[in-house]
Amino acid sequence: MSTPPEDWDQDERQALAGLEDQFEAIRRRHAMDPPLDLLQAARADILPAAEQARLMTHLESSEWSRALVDSIEEGSDAAPLDDVAQQRLWTRIARETAAASAPAPGPRPWNPAVFGGLAAAASLIIAVMVWRGGSGEHTGPVVPPDAVAPATPAEAPRVEIAFEKPEIKLGPAALTWRGAPSENPYLVDLKPAVDAYRAGDDPRARDLFAALSMRYPQAVEVLFFSGVTLMLNGEFERALAPLNAAAAVGEPAFTEDATWYLAVAEQRAGKDASARSRFSALCSRGGRHAADACAAVRQIDAPPARP
Amino acid sequence: MEFEDLYRQHVQAVFRFALSITRRRDVAEDLTSDAFLALHRELGSIDASQLPAWLLTVVRNRARDMWRHQLVEERYAVRESRELAMAPDGPGLEDWILRSADLKPVHRACVMLRYVSGMTRSEIAAEMGLSETQVKGHLQYALTLLRKAHGVRQA
Numbered sequence: 001m002s003t004p005p006e007d008w009d010q011d012e013r014q015a016l017a018g019l020e021d022q023f024e025a026i027r028r029r030h031a032m033d034p035p036l037d038l039l040q041a042a043r044a045d046i047l048p049a050a051e052q053a054r055l056m057t058h059l060e061s062s063e064w065s066r067a068l069v070d071s072i073e074e075g076s077d078a079a080p081l082d083d084v085a086q087q088r089l090w091t092r093i094a095r096e097t098a099a100a101s102a103p104a105p106g107p108r109p110w111n112p113a114v115f116g117g118l119a120a121a122a123s124l125i126i127a128v129m130v131w132r133g134g135s136g137e138h139t140g141p142v143v144p145p146d147a148v149a150p151a152t153p154a155e156a157p158r159v160e161i162a163f164e165k166p167e168i169k170l171g172p173a174a175l176t177w178r179g180a181p182s183e184n185p186y187l188v189d190l191k192p193a194v195d196a197y198r199a200g201d202d203p204r205a206r207d208l209f210a211a212l213s214m215r216y217p218q219a220v221e222v223l224f225f226s227g228v229t230l231m232l233n234g235e236f237e238r239a240l241a242p243l244n245a246a247a248a249v250g251e252p253a254f255t256e257d258a259t260w261y262l263a264v265a266e267q268r269a270g271k272d273a274s275a276r277s278r279f280s281a282l283c284s285r286g287g288r289h290a291a292d293a294c295a296a297v298r299q300i301d302a303p304p305a306r307p
Numbered sequence: 308m309e310f311e312d313l314y315r316q317h318v319q320a321v322f323r324f325a326l327s328i329t330r331r332r333d334v335a336e337d338l339t340s341d342a343f344l345a346l347h348r349e350l351g352s353i354d355a356s357q358l359p360a361w362l363l364t365v366v367r368n369r370a371r372d373m374w375r376h377q378l379v380e381e382r383y384a385v386r387e388s389r390e391l392a393m394a395p396d397g398p399g400l401e402d403w404i405l406r407s408a409d410l411k412p413v414h415r416a417c418v419m420l421r422y423v424s425g426m427t428r429s430e431i432a433a434e435m436g437l438s439e440t441q442v443k444g445h446l447q448y449a450l451t452l453l454r455k456a457h458g459v460r461q462a
Contacts, residue, residue, distance in 0.1 A: 016450070030423060044328035044367075075414075076436050277341070
């Protein structure tokens with residue numbers, strides 16, 4: 001967004017001459033209103049409950065915000081999908097249904113030599129979050145036998161978004177422990193998993209983090225590394241639940257990483273639409289993974305290469 | 308009915324609904340795609356009479372999931388606390404923008420977005436599904452009304 005009135009053209013400047021101060025007063029008055037996309041999401045009743053209630057309270061009390069949302073809604077021209085967009089969307093859906101219908105590949109070992117680029121660092125906070133069903137993974141879509149054959153060839157090679165093994169990070173609950181590590185049961189329990197992870201024993205790290213997630217279902221780093229170690233063992237579908245939970249904890253230092261790896265896991269599990277949505281959000285939001293997320297969106301959108 | 312037929316039959320309704328709740332075409336396309344992928348997975352258990360309502364429910368649920376990941380509370384909390392510190396000025400121009408019967412919703416929206424939210428014409432066009440030329444026309448019309456209402460003479 002530009003900062004008015006600097007980008008007003010000559011006609012606008014002339015038309016609004018003498019009213020600049022009044023517009024400035026209105027801008028000041030509403031400078032801290034909730035952003036438009038939030039207001040619109042609240043109006044559509046698609047926000048989490050607490051935010052929904054808060055935004056609706058604002059909308060009820062702010063005639064300006066209400067008028068803004070209503071006027072846009074009434075004045076917009078919701079142009080339908082044109083033929084090109086409709087076909088593009090169909091191609092994308094067909095490609096994913098083809099991938100979902102194809103036989104599931106076996107576990108694919110992670111090869112650090114293939115991938116480059118992402119670094120993870122920083123310390124984290126252990127936040128409280130309800131474990132949302134680590135065993136509730138999907139076993140794959142049930143495709144009825146009479147389902148329509150996809151429009152794109154099933155043998156078209158799928159894009160696979162690359163990822164790098166992140167470094168171990170510990171949250172403040174561990175980092176701010178004032179006693180000896182051996183006196184903290186959590187650190188004691190965590191150590192074998194961390195050691196296996198650092199030693200590159202990914203299968204053992206996966207099993208140890210999985211066991212830890214049963215004992216410490218609220219520890220964001222356990223959730224995160226449970227997901228990551230599953231990914232490192234090629235178990236992308238199973239990685240979704242712990243990564244989802246890690247992202248949902250809402251710990252700022254963790255959220256972006258968890259969302260990135262969740263998006264990669266989704267893409268590698270064949271859920272391109274959901275993955276693309278997350279990559280797109282990471283791309284537009286900026287941050288550590290923005291460049292890779294933007295590249296991932298381009299990769300997903302690229303037409304499949306011919307075999 | 309085959310999956311592609313169902314897609315052709317319902318895609319516009321699903322996309323329009325997605326657009327109406329997200330206001331962004333790229334996101335609306337993502338949600339539409341998600342909904343049809345879900346339909347493909349459940350094709351055997353979904354009765355055609357449940358469509359497109361079933362698809363719209365998927366879109367709404369996906370939109371909720373999307374927001375759940377966006378740290379909404381944090382964004383709003385900061386703004387809300389600052390908002391309280393802003394002392395309101397008198398009505399005048401704001402009152403006219405909100406209540407003038409001469410302004411149609413599209414004019415009101417263009418004025419609010421352009422001169423208060425600070426959007427460019429192309430941003431407004433994208434937000435409202437209009438062309439930049441249309442936005443410029445709506446703004447010119449609104450400014451004409453504004454000058455008359457507030458007795459501002461053109462230089």
